[in-house]
Amino acid sequence: MAGKLIKVENLKKHFASGMFRKNYIKAVDGVSFEIGRGETFALVGESGCGKSTVGRCVLHLIEPSSGEIYFDGINALNLRGEGLRNFRRRVQIIFQDADGSLNHRMKVSDLVLEPLKVHHLIRGRGEEQVGKLMEMVNLTPDLLNRYPHELSGGQRQRIGIARAVALGPEVIVADEPAASLDLSVQAQMLELMQELQDRFGISYLFISHYLNIVRLMASRMAVMYLGKFVEVGGVKDVFDYPVHPYTRALLSAVPSISMAGRQKRIVLAGEIPSPLNPPAGCRFHSRCPEAREICLEVEPELYEVTGGHLVACHFAR
Ligand SMILES: Nc1ncnc2c1ncn2[C@@H]1O[C@H](COP(=O)(O)OP(=O)(O)OP(=O)(O)O)[C@@H](O)[C@H]1O
Numbered sequence: 001m002a003g004k005l006i007k008v009e010n011l012k013k014h015f016a017s018g019m020f021r022k023n024y025i026k027a028v029d030g031v032s033f034e035i036g037r038g039e040t041f042a043l044v045g046e047s048g049c050g051k052s053t054v055g056r057c058v059l060h061l062i063e064p065s066s067g068e069i070y071f072d073g074i075n076a077l078n079l080r081g082e083g084l085r086n087f088r089r090r091v092q093i094i095f096q097d098a099d100g101s102l103n104h105r106m107k108v109s110d111l112v113l114e115p116l117k118v119h120h121l122i123r124g125r126g127e128e129q130v131g132k133l134m135e136m137v138n139l140t141p142d143l144l145n146r147y148p149h150e151l152s153g154g155q156r157q158r159i160g161i162a163r164a165v166a167l168g169p170e171v172i173v174a175d176e177p178a179a180s181l182d183l184s185v186q187a188q189m190l191e192l193m194q195e196l197q198d199r200f201g202i203s204y205l206f207i208s209h210y211l212n213i214v215r216l217m218a219s220r221m222a223v224m225y226l227g228k229f230v231e232v233g234g235v236k237d238v239f240d241y242p243v244h245p246y247t248r249a250l251l252s253a254v255p256s257i258s259m260a261g262r263q264k265r266i267v268l269a270g271e272i273p274s275p276l277n278p279p280a281g282c283r284f285h286s287r288c289p290e291a292r293e294i295c296l297e298v299e300p301e302l303y304e305v306t307g308g309h310l311v312a313c314h315f316a317r
Protein backbone atom coordinates (compact mmCIF):
# COMPACT_ATOMS: atom_id res chain seq x y z
CA MET A 1 0.00 0.00 0.00
CA ALA A 2 1.42 3.41 -0.93
CA GLY A 3 1.77 6.32 1.56
CA LYS A 4 -0.96 6.91 4.10
CA LEU A 5 -3.47 9.38 2.79
CA ILE A 6 -5.11 10.18 6.09
CA LYS A 7 -3.29 10.28 9.39
CA VAL A 8 -5.18 11.16 12.56
CA GLU A 9 -3.24 11.66 15.78
CA ASN A 10 -4.72 11.77 19.25
CA LEU A 11 -7.93 13.43 18.04
CA LYS A 12 -10.22 14.85 20.70
CA LYS A 13 -13.54 16.62 20.39
CA HIS A 14 -15.18 17.84 23.58
CA PHE A 15 -18.48 19.71 23.24
CA ALA A 16 -19.28 22.33 25.88
CA SER A 17 -22.62 21.50 27.47
CA GLY A 18 -25.02 22.59 30.19
CA MET A 19 -26.48 25.96 31.06
CA PHE A 20 -23.13 27.58 31.78
CA ARG A 21 -21.26 25.47 29.22
CA LYS A 22 -18.99 24.31 31.98
CA ASN A 23 -19.35 20.60 31.40
CA TYR A 24 -17.83 18.79 28.46
CA ILE A 25 -19.22 15.92 26.44
CA LYS A 26 -16.12 13.93 25.60
CA ALA A 27 -17.48 12.75 22.26
CA VAL A 28 -14.05 11.77 20.95
CA ASP A 29 -11.29 11.42 23.49
CA GLY A 30 -7.98 10.64 21.88
CA VAL A 31 -8.10 8.43 18.80
CA SER A 32 -5.34 7.78 16.27
CA PHE A 33 -5.52 5.96 12.94
CA GLU A 34 -4.31 5.98 9.37
CA ILE A 35 -6.03 5.23 6.08
CA GLY A 36 -4.01 4.18 3.05
CA ARG A 37 -4.85 4.99 -0.55
CA GLY A 38 -7.62 2.79 -1.86
CA GLU A 39 -8.23 1.36 1.60
CA THR A 40 -11.44 1.14 3.61
CA PHE A 41 -11.11 1.78 7.32
CA ALA A 42 -14.25 1.19 9.37
CA LEU A 43 -15.47 2.62 12.66
CA VAL A 44 -17.95 0.54 14.63
CA GLY A 45 -19.54 0.90 18.05
CA GLU A 46 -22.84 1.63 19.74
CA SER A 47 -24.86 4.76 19.13
CA GLY A 48 -23.26 7.85 20.65
CA CYS A 49 -19.71 6.46 20.91
CA GLY A 50 -18.33 9.23 18.68
CA LYS A 51 -18.12 7.72 15.18
CA SER A 52 -19.81 10.58 13.31
CA THR A 53 -17.85 13.14 15.32
CA VAL A 54 -14.60 11.55 14.10
CA GLY A 55 -15.98 11.69 10.55
CA ARG A 56 -16.99 15.34 10.84
CA CYS A 57 -13.54 16.27 12.16
CA VAL A 58 -11.85 14.45 9.27
CA LEU A 59 -14.14 16.31 6.85
CA HIS A 60 -13.13 19.65 8.38
CA LEU A 61 -16.80 20.33 9.22
CA ILE A 62 -16.05 20.79 12.92
CA GLU A 63 -12.85 21.80 14.61
CA PRO A 64 -11.25 19.25 16.95
CA SER A 65 -10.51 20.27 20.54
CA SER A 66 -6.99 18.90 20.07
CA GLY A 67 -4.99 16.46 17.98
CA GLU A 68 -3.78 16.46 14.41
CA ILE A 69 -5.25 15.43 11.07
CA TYR A 70 -2.93 15.06 8.09
CA PHE A 71 -4.21 14.64 4.57
CA ASP A 72 -1.64 13.55 2.01
CA GLY A 73 1.13 14.84 4.28
CA ILE A 74 -0.50 18.27 4.78
CA ASN A 75 -1.73 19.44 8.17
CA ALA A 76 -5.42 19.62 7.30
CA LEU A 77 -6.44 21.63 10.35
CA ASN A 78 -4.42 24.68 9.28
CA LEU A 79 -6.00 24.86 5.83
CA ARG A 80 -7.72 28.07 4.82
CA GLY A 81 -8.74 29.73 1.53
CA GLU A 82 -7.51 27.99 -1.58
CA GLY A 83 -5.94 25.15 0.41
CA LEU A 84 -9.27 24.42 2.09
CA ARG A 85 -11.16 24.61 -1.22
CA ASN A 86 -8.74 22.10 -2.65
CA PHE A 87 -9.25 19.86 0.39
CA ARG A 88 -13.05 20.07 -0.04
CA ARG A 89 -12.63 18.81 -3.58
CA ARG A 90 -10.47 15.87 -2.54
CA VAL A 91 -12.38 14.78 0.59
CA GLN A 92 -16.10 14.11 0.23
CA ILE A 93 -19.02 12.65 2.14
CA ILE A 94 -21.78 10.17 1.39
CA PHE A 95 -24.74 10.82 3.66
CA GLN A 96 -26.83 8.22 5.44
CA ASP A 97 -29.98 9.72 4.13
CA ALA A 98 -29.51 11.16 0.67
CA ASP A 99 -33.03 12.53 0.81
CA GLY A 100 -32.17 15.04 3.51
CA SER A 101 -29.04 16.21 1.72
CA LEU A 102 -30.67 16.92 -1.65
CA ASN A 103 -32.40 20.21 -2.45
CA HIS A 104 -35.94 19.20 -3.37
CA ARG A 105 -36.36 22.08 -5.77
CA MET A 106 -33.44 21.05 -7.95
CA LYS A 107 -33.64 18.62 -10.85
CA VAL A 108 -31.35 15.60 -10.95
CA SER A 109 -29.21 17.17 -13.69
CA ASP A 110 -28.61 20.27 -11.55
CA LEU A 111 -28.00 18.24 -8.42
CA VAL A 112 -25.31 16.20 -10.14
CA LEU A 113 -23.72 19.31 -11.61
CA GLU A 114 -23.81 21.37 -8.42
CA PRO A 115 -20.45 20.30 -6.93
CA LEU A 116 -18.74 21.00 -10.28
CA LYS A 117 -20.43 24.39 -10.42
CA VAL A 118 -19.30 25.33 -6.91
CA HIS A 119 -15.71 24.52 -7.87
CA HIS A 120 -15.97 26.21 -11.31
CA LEU A 121 -15.24 22.95 -13.08
CA ILE A 122 -18.15 22.77 -15.52
CA ARG A 123 -17.12 22.34 -19.13
CA GLY A 124 -19.57 23.97 -21.54
CA ARG A 125 -23.09 23.21 -20.32
CA GLY A 126 -21.79 20.20 -18.45
CA GLU A 127 -23.92 17.71 -20.39
CA GLU A 128 -21.05 15.35 -21.03
CA GLN A 129 -19.94 15.48 -17.38
CA VAL A 130 -23.48 14.76 -16.12
CA GLY A 131 -23.80 11.89 -18.58
CA LYS A 132 -20.58 10.31 -17.35
CA LEU A 133 -21.54 10.67 -13.71
CA MET A 134 -25.00 9.18 -14.28
CA GLU A 135 -23.40 6.25 -16.05
CA MET A 136 -20.86 5.84 -13.25
CA VAL A 137 -23.63 5.35 -10.68
CA ASN A 138 -25.79 3.25 -13.03
CA LEU A 139 -28.64 5.72 -13.49
CA THR A 140 -30.40 6.17 -16.82
CA PRO A 141 -30.51 9.62 -18.49
CA ASP A 142 -34.32 9.70 -18.41
CA LEU A 143 -34.09 10.62 -14.72
CA LEU A 144 -32.26 13.88 -15.40
CA ASN A 145 -35.39 16.03 -15.49
CA ARG A 146 -36.91 14.57 -12.35
CA TYR A 147 -36.96 16.03 -8.87
CA PRO A 148 -35.75 14.07 -5.79
CA HIS A 149 -39.31 13.23 -4.66
CA GLU A 150 -39.87 11.52 -8.01
CA LEU A 151 -37.06 9.03 -7.35
CA SER A 152 -36.78 5.85 -5.28
CA GLY A 153 -34.62 5.82 -2.13
CA GLY A 154 -31.96 3.82 -3.96
CA GLN A 155 -31.94 6.25 -6.89
CA ARG A 156 -31.61 9.20 -4.51
CA GLN A 157 -28.69 7.50 -2.80
CA ARG A 158 -27.04 7.02 -6.20
CA ILE A 159 -27.46 10.75 -6.85
CA GLY A 160 -25.75 11.37 -3.50
CA ILE A 161 -22.89 9.12 -4.57
CA ALA A 162 -22.66 10.84 -7.98
CA ARG A 163 -22.36 14.19 -6.18
CA ALA A 164 -19.65 12.78 -3.91
CA VAL A 165 -17.57 11.40 -6.80
CA ALA A 166 -18.18 14.33 -9.20
CA LEU A 167 -14.97 16.09 -8.16
CA GLY A 168 -12.77 13.00 -8.32
CA PRO A 169 -12.20 12.72 -4.56
CA GLU A 170 -9.46 10.67 -2.99
CA VAL A 171 -11.23 10.14 0.33
CA ILE A 172 -14.92 9.65 1.06
CA VAL A 173 -16.38 9.60 4.54
CA ALA A 174 -19.37 7.27 4.34
CA ASP A 175 -21.45 7.63 7.50
CA GLU A 176 -23.97 4.76 7.60
CA PRO A 177 -24.17 5.05 3.80
CA ALA A 178 -26.94 2.55 3.20
CA ALA A 179 -28.73 2.37 6.53
CA SER A 180 -31.92 3.98 5.28
CA LEU A 181 -32.40 1.50 2.42
CA ASP A 182 -33.88 -1.96 2.27
CA LEU A 183 -31.46 -4.87 2.20
CA SER A 184 -31.32 -5.57 -1.53
CA VAL A 185 -30.86 -1.90 -2.41
CA GLN A 186 -28.29 -1.61 0.38
CA ALA A 187 -26.27 -4.41 -1.20
CA GLN A 188 -26.35 -2.68 -4.61
CA MET A 189 -25.15 0.57 -3.06
CA LEU A 190 -22.23 -1.10 -1.29
CA GLU A 191 -21.32 -2.86 -4.51
CA LEU A 192 -21.31 0.47 -6.31
CA MET A 193 -19.04 1.96 -3.66
CA GLN A 194 -16.61 -0.94 -4.07
CA GLU A 195 -16.71 -0.63 -7.84
CA LEU A 196 -15.86 3.09 -7.60
CA GLN A 197 -13.04 2.28 -5.19
CA ASP A 198 -11.59 -0.28 -7.62
CA ARG A 199 -11.85 2.14 -10.54
CA PHE A 200 -10.57 5.28 -8.88
CA GLY A 201 -8.58 4.09 -5.86
CA ILE A 202 -10.84 5.99 -3.45
CA SER A 203 -10.19 5.59 0.31
CA TYR A 204 -13.21 5.23 2.56
CA LEU A 205 -13.71 6.08 6.19
CA PHE A 206 -16.66 3.76 6.61
CA ILE A 207 -18.95 4.25 9.59
CA SER A 208 -21.49 1.58 10.37
CA HIS A 209 -23.41 -0.18 13.08
CA TYR A 210 -23.62 -3.28 10.95
CA LEU A 211 -20.74 -5.66 11.52
CA ASN A 212 -21.74 -7.87 8.60
CA ILE A 213 -21.35 -4.89 6.28
CA VAL A 214 -18.05 -3.86 7.83
CA ARG A 215 -16.66 -7.35 7.28
CA LEU A 216 -17.65 -7.09 3.63
CA MET A 217 -16.41 -3.57 2.97
CA ALA A 218 -13.37 -2.81 5.14
CA SER A 219 -9.83 -4.06 5.36
CA ARG A 220 -9.07 -2.50 8.75
CA MET A 221 -11.36 -1.34 11.54
CA ALA A 222 -11.58 0.26 14.95
CA VAL A 223 -14.10 -0.57 17.65
CA MET A 224 -15.11 2.57 19.56
CA TYR A 225 -16.47 2.84 23.06
CA LEU A 226 -17.26 6.19 24.70
CA GLY A 227 -14.95 8.24 22.50
CA LYS A 228 -11.98 5.86 22.49
CA PHE A 229 -10.74 2.96 20.41
CA VAL A 230 -10.79 -0.27 22.40
CA GLU A 231 -9.63 -2.51 19.56
CA VAL A 232 -8.03 -1.74 16.20
CA GLY A 233 -6.77 -4.07 13.52
CA GLY A 234 -7.25 -5.91 10.27
CA VAL A 235 -10.89 -6.90 9.83
CA LYS A 236 -9.97 -10.57 9.68
CA ASP A 237 -7.94 -10.39 12.90
CA VAL A 238 -10.66 -8.55 14.78
CA PHE A 239 -13.47 -10.82 13.55
CA ASP A 240 -11.57 -14.10 13.93
CA TYR A 241 -9.65 -13.27 17.12
CA PRO A 242 -11.54 -10.54 18.98
CA VAL A 243 -9.70 -9.78 22.21
CA HIS A 244 -11.54 -6.93 23.92
CA PRO A 245 -14.61 -8.06 25.89
CA TYR A 246 -16.60 -5.27 24.22
CA THR A 247 -15.65 -6.44 20.72
CA ARG A 248 -16.53 -9.99 21.69
CA ALA A 249 -19.91 -8.87 22.95
CA LEU A 250 -20.64 -6.89 19.76
CA LEU A 251 -19.66 -9.83 17.56
CA SER A 252 -21.60 -12.33 19.63
CA ALA A 253 -24.77 -10.32 18.94
CA VAL A 254 -24.52 -11.07 15.20
CA PRO A 255 -25.60 -14.70 14.74
CA SER A 256 -23.86 -15.27 11.40
CA ILE A 257 -20.58 -14.01 12.84
CA SER A 258 -20.52 -15.62 16.25
CA MET A 259 -18.59 -18.62 14.94
CA ALA A 260 -21.61 -19.99 13.10
CA GLY A 261 -23.67 -19.80 16.24
CA ARG A 262 -21.19 -21.73 18.37
CA GLN A 263 -20.43 -18.78 20.61
CA LYS A 264 -23.05 -17.82 23.13
CA ARG A 265 -24.42 -14.34 22.98
CA ILE A 266 -22.76 -12.05 25.53
CA VAL A 267 -25.37 -9.64 26.81
CA LEU A 268 -23.87 -6.46 28.20
CA ALA A 269 -25.36 -5.16 31.41
CA GLY A 270 -26.76 -1.64 31.53
CA GLU A 271 -26.66 1.28 29.17
CA ILE A 272 -23.64 2.94 27.66
CA PRO A 273 -22.57 5.56 30.30
CA SER A 274 -22.76 9.26 29.50
CA PRO A 275 -19.79 10.80 27.68
CA LEU A 276 -20.29 13.80 30.02
CA ASN A 277 -18.91 11.76 32.85
CA PRO A 278 -17.19 8.62 31.59
CA PRO A 279 -16.29 6.00 34.24
CA ALA A 280 -12.82 6.24 35.81
CA GLY A 281 -10.25 3.60 34.97
CA CYS A 282 -11.34 1.51 31.99
CA ARG A 283 -14.42 3.20 30.53
CA PHE A 284 -15.93 -0.17 29.82
CA HIS A 285 -15.59 -1.52 33.37
CA SER A 286 -19.19 -0.77 34.37
CA ARG A 287 -20.46 -3.20 31.72
CA CYS A 288 -17.55 -5.60 31.42
CA PRO A 289 -18.24 -9.19 32.44
CA GLU A 290 -14.52 -9.62 33.18
CA ALA A 291 -13.80 -6.41 35.11
CA ARG A 292 -11.48 -6.68 38.12
CA GLU A 293 -10.12 -4.18 40.59
CA ILE A 294 -7.42 -2.67 38.37
CA CYS A 295 -10.08 -1.85 35.72
CA LEU A 296 -11.84 0.51 38.13
CA GLU A 297 -8.68 2.52 38.71
CA VAL A 298 -6.29 2.37 35.79
CA GLU A 299 -7.20 3.26 32.22
CA PRO A 300 -5.70 0.67 29.85
CA GLU A 301 -3.60 1.89 26.91
CA LEU A 302 -3.82 0.34 23.45
CA TYR A 303 -1.40 -2.59 23.37
CA GLU A 304 -0.25 -4.47 20.26
CA VAL A 305 -1.24 -8.11 20.60
CA THR A 306 -0.03 -9.11 17.13
CA GLY A 307 1.20 -7.03 14.17
CA GLY A 308 -1.21 -4.12 13.74
CA HIS A 309 -3.83 -5.59 16.10
CA LEU A 310 -4.18 -3.31 19.13
CA VAL A 311 -6.35 -3.78 22.19
CA ALA A 312 -6.98 -1.55 25.21
CA CYS A 313 -7.65 -4.07 27.98
CA HIS A 314 -5.59 -4.95 31.05
CA PHE A 315 -6.04 -8.61 30.30
CA ALA A 316 -5.13 -8.57 26.60
CA ARG A 317 -1.45 -9.33 27.24
N1 LIG B 1 -22.77 19.35 18.18
C1 LIG B 1 -22.82 18.64 19.30
N2 LIG B 1 -22.99 19.24 20.49
C2 LIG B 1 -23.02 18.54 21.65
N3 LIG B 1 -22.88 17.20 21.70
C3 LIG B 1 -22.70 16.54 20.55
C4 LIG B 1 -22.67 17.21 19.29
N4 LIG B 1 -22.49 16.29 18.30
C5 LIG B 1 -22.42 15.10 18.93
N5 LIG B 1 -22.55 15.24 20.27
C6 LIG B 1 -22.52 14.16 21.29
O1 LIG B 1 -21.31 13.46 21.13
C7 LIG B 1 -21.50 12.06 21.34
C8 LIG B 1 -21.06 11.31 20.11
O2 LIG B 1 -21.96 11.57 19.04
P1 LIG B 1 -21.80 10.97 17.57
O3 LIG B 1 -22.86 11.55 16.74
O4 LIG B 1 -20.39 11.14 17.14
O5 LIG B 1 -22.06 9.42 17.84
P2 LIG B 1 -22.21 8.21 16.81
O6 LIG B 1 -21.26 7.15 17.27
O7 LIG B 1 -22.08 8.70 15.42
O8 LIG B 1 -23.70 7.72 17.10
P3 LIG B 1 -24.80 7.09 16.07
O9 LIG B 1 -24.36 5.67 15.85
O10 LIG B 1 -26.06 7.18 16.84
O11 LIG B 1 -24.79 7.90 14.82
C9 LIG B 1 -22.97 11.89 21.69
O12 LIG B 1 -23.07 11.86 23.09
C10 LIG B 1 -23.61 13.14 21.11
O13 LIG B 1 -24.77 13.49 21.83
Ligand SMILES: [Mg+2]
Pocket residue numbers: 051052053175
Ligand atom coordinates in the same frame (compact mmCIF):
# COMPACT_ATOMS: atom_id res chain seq x y z
MG1 LIG C 1 -23.41 8.79 13.81
